[in-house]
Amino acid sequence: MTPPFDLPRLAPSTTTGLASIDQVWDLYRDELRAVEEQLVRSIDSSVPVINHTASYLFQSGGKRIRPLLLILSARLCSGHDSSEQETLLACAVELIHTATLLHDDVLDEAAIRRGHDTARLLWGNKASILVGDYLYTRAIDQVIQLGNREIETTLAAVCQKMIEGEMLQFSLHHNVNITENDCLTIIDNKTASLIATACTLGAILHDAPASQKTALGRFGRYLGLAFQLSDDALDYAAHPDKLGKTIGKDLYEGKITFPLLHLLSACQPDERIVVERIIGHGGEAPPQDSGAIIRLMEQYGSVSYALDRARRYAALAIEELTLFPPSSHRSALEIVADYVVSRDH
Amino acid sequence: MTPPFDLPRLAPSTTTGLASIDQVWDLYRDELRAVEEQLVRSIDSSVPVINHTASYLFQSGGKRIRPLLLILSARLCSGHDSSEQETLLACAVELIHTATLLHDDVLDEAAIRRGHDTARLLWGNKASILVGDYLYTRAIDQVIQLGNREIETTLAAVCQKMIEGEMLQFSLHHNVNITENDCLTIIDNKTASLIATACTLGAILHDAPASQKTALGRFGRYLGLAFQLSDDALDYAAHPDKLGKTIGKDLYEGKITFPLLHLLSACQPDERIVVERIIGHGGEAPPQDSGAIIRLMEQYGSVSYALDRARRYAALAIEELTLFPPSSHRSALEIVADYVVSRDH
Numbered sequence: 001m002t003p004p005f006d007l008p009r010l011a012p013s014t015t016t017g018l019a020s021i022d023q024v025w026d027l028y029r030d031e032l033r034a035v036e037e038q039l040v041r042s043i044d045s046s047v048p049v050i051n052h053t054a055s056y057l058f059q060s061g062g063k064r065i066r067p068l069l070l071i072l073s074a075r076l077c078s079g080h081d082s083s084e085q086e087t088l089l090a091c092a093v094e095l096i097h098t099a100t101l102l103h104d105d106v107l108d109e110a111a112i113r114r115g116h117d118t119a120r121l122l123w124g125n126k127a128s129i130l131v132g133d134y135l136y137t138r139a140i141d142q143v144i145q146l147g148n149r150e151i152e153t154t155l156a157a158v159c160q161k162m163i164e165g166e167m168l169q170f171s172l173h174h175n176v177n178i179t180e181n182d183c184l185t186i187i188d189n190k191t192a193s194l195i196a197t198a199c200t201l202g203a204i205l206h207d208a209p210a211s212q213k214t215a216l217g218r219f220g221r222y223l224g225l226a227f228q229l230s231d232d233a234l235d236y237a238a239h240p241d242k243l244g245k246t247i248g249k250d251l252y253e254g255k256i257t258f259p260l261l262h263l264l265s266a267c268q269p270d271e272r273i274v275v276e277r278i279i280g281h282g283g284e285a286p287p288q289d290s291g292a293i294i295r296l297m298e299q300y301g302s303v304s305y306a307l308d309r310a311r312r313y314a315a316l317a318i319e320e321l322t323l324f325p326p327s328s329h330r331s332a333l334e335i336v337a338d339y340v341v342s343r344d345h
Numbered sequence: 346m347t348p349p350f351d352l353p354r355l356a357p358s359t360t361t362g363l364a365s366i367d368q369v370w371d372l373y374r375d376e377l378r379a380v381e382e383q384l385v386r387s388i389d390s391s392v393p394v395i396n397h398t399a400s401y402l403f404q405s406g407g408k409r410i411r412p413l414l415l416i417l418s419a420r421l422c423s424g425h426d427s428s429e430q431e432t433l434l435a436c437a438v439e440l441i442h443t444a445t446l447l448h449d450d451v452l453d454e455a456a457i458r459r460g461h462d463t464a465r466l467l468w469g470n471k472a473s474i475l476v477g478d479y480l481y482t483r484a485i486d487q488v489i490q491l492g493n494r495e496i497e498t499t500l501a502a503v504c505q506k507m508i509e510g511e512m513l514q515f516s517l518h519h520n521v522n523i524t525e526n527d528c529l530t531i532i533d534n535k536t537a538s539l540i541a542t543a544c545t546l547g548a549i550l551h552d553a554p555a556s557q558k559t560a561l562g563r564f565g566r567y568l569g570l571a572f573q574l575s576d577d578a579l580d581y582a583a584h585p586d587k588l589g590k591t592i593g594k595d596l597y598e599g600k601i602t603f604p605l606l607h608l609l610s611a612c613q614p615d616e617r618i619v620v621e622r623i624i625g626h627g628g629e630a631p632p633q634d635s636g637a638i639i640r641l642m643e644q645y646g647s648v649s650y651a652l653d654r655a656r657r658y659a660a661l662a663i664e665e666l667t668l669f670p671p672s673s674h675r676s677a678l679e680i681v682a683d684y685v686v687s688r689d690h
Binding site: 045046047049050103106107125126127129130131133134136137138140141144147149152153156157159160163164166167168170171 | 390391392394395448451452470471472474475476478479481482483485486489492494497498501502504505508509511512513515516
């Protein structure tokens with residue numbers, strides 16, 4: 001299916017020659033490879049199934065956006081080459097992110113993640129819970145090595161925030177009275193907080209001034225909101241082969257996101273009855289129901305609405321970077337902000 | 346049902362006047378109350394269901410053995426009155442312990458814990474996973490406040506060990522070829538490691554000499570082995586009202602523990618076929634099957650065998666304390682070691 005919207009890219013950066021996300025991946029290839037090697041080194045359990053499950057997860061893709069953001073933020077604040085500390089911390093953030101994915105997939109009863117079967121489908125919920133716990137401990141272990149109290153408290157706080165976000169989302173499943181504000185709170189806690197932390201940590205690592213920490217934290221937070229709103233929109237629009245997710249997965253899991261919320265408020269009363277009935281079905285809904293929802297969303301522009309909000313958050317993110325003088329690192333961060341609202345189009 | 350064995354108590358300490366576990370609870374009542382208050386203070390989530398679930402857990406009993414051991418070990422090494430640091434650390438250890446219980450109950454599909462419905466039965470597996478995660482983050486938060494690298498690394502290592510133990514146990518469910526050594530490795534990782542850590546942390550907190558840290562770590566490890574072996578024995582012997590667990594719960598969950606392992610090796614070949622068939626049934630086994638197992642265990646003395654091992658580990662634990670001069674704290678630790686192998690008789 002063709003997405004029912006056309007998304008203009010933000011203007012490419014003209015000052016540094018960096019114009020695409022592929023160039024960014026390429027420019028920071030060595031740093032990201034170091035993170036990848038550190039991820040592999042982190043997984044050295046004496047229990048084979050832990051290693052198998054964790055290795056599967058790390059080989060199943062993932063763009064390593066959080067490590068990339070941490071490295072870019074660190075460079076923006078110091079200009080130095082990658083240090084071992086950056087690698088350790090970027091790896092710890094990715095370990096925490098992967099742990100939350102494992103537990104979230106159990107909670108959501110998810111079958112597909114990034115186009116692959118989820119770990120819970122391959123090894124069961126029990127292995128997913130334990131390997132998630134294991135990855136948390138590995139992250140903690142790496143963070144402790146840095147011996148930086150501010151980093152430790154920042155990461156402990158964000159873990160708590162993510163769990164609270166997941167719990168809030170879970171408690172509001174199938175609830176059609178959820179507000180946009182509830183939705184944003186969930187996204188802010190579940191997704192934006194860790195992305196913001198990745199950016200802030202880059203600044204903390206190099207003992208940057210408070211203004212830089214704050215600006216990068218805000219950049220990450222806006223970027224995280226843009227990222228998740230875009231993801232939520234794509235759930236009702238993207239071709240399943242492209243994003244590795246089935247269409248209407250959120251509907252199936254009972255999650256009420258921005259496009260669905262927009263549809264509920266924009267549609268006619270008789271249509272709302274139909275939509276609410278389908279939401280109430282959750283995982284029991286027949287496939288034609290998700291087709292009906294998607295057709296209504298096309299009619300009312302619900303996906304475009306969510307994407308527009310995503311783009312506005314991306315623009316706010318980029319605005320925060322004006323504190324820093326132009327550089328390839330700043331351009332790279334701008335391109336990442338562009339990328340998260342223009343994936344798979 | 347009456348337990349098919351009679352367990353002599355270890356000789357009471359004669360040097361300090363302390364003779365029973367109740368006197369120990371009484372002597373350290375203020376310290377344990379401070380831990381209890383800290384546990385309540387730790388749970389301050391903005392998400393109500395997290396607070397409800399956690400409060401239920403802390404009000405459902407639990408002897409706070411780990412906090413008690415930490416406080417006793419700390420006193421043994423310093424002789425000082427309780428410090429705020431002891432309270433924080435004892436609370437952190439109990440938070441970690443409670444988090445593992447929550448995740449373990451999901452993994453074991455457990456219905457009863459300490460005589461109460463498990464959290465997973467009341468709020469579901471999903472809340473149990475998330476509240477477990479939440480308690481971990483609260484523990485981390487408190488540990489960070491202490492700013493002691495040795496404490497941080499010790500706790501990170503023990504968390505990893507416990508998870509590996511649970512995973513190992515899970516991977517050996519229903520496996521009748523498990524050895525006593527496998528069983529001990531699981532107990533060592535899952536249970537003894539955190540109890541050993543509670544004791545070691547008391548010593549670390551007061552910067553005790555390495556010999557004292559080692560002795561207290563060994564004391565805790567032996568005590569943990571004694572504790573779990575005793576618990577595994579009681580699973581096939583205790584009255585369900587007394588220990589808050591149903592008889593044969595481990596059998597139901599597919600866990601092969603010392604009494605069952607003893608029975609498998611001691612019984613006749615035709616009986617072994619019956620036992621193996623029942624183990625294979627796991628949760629599907631009808632109630633009369635667990636009755637058949639318990640009768641065979643009485644015949645072959647399998648419960649006594651496990652309890653005897655437990656008592657030997659308790660004796661080894663007490664032996665480690667001879668490094669320290671006699672004191673009420675040392676006597677209290679001895680009484681705890683006695684208590685864990687003589688509960689509910």
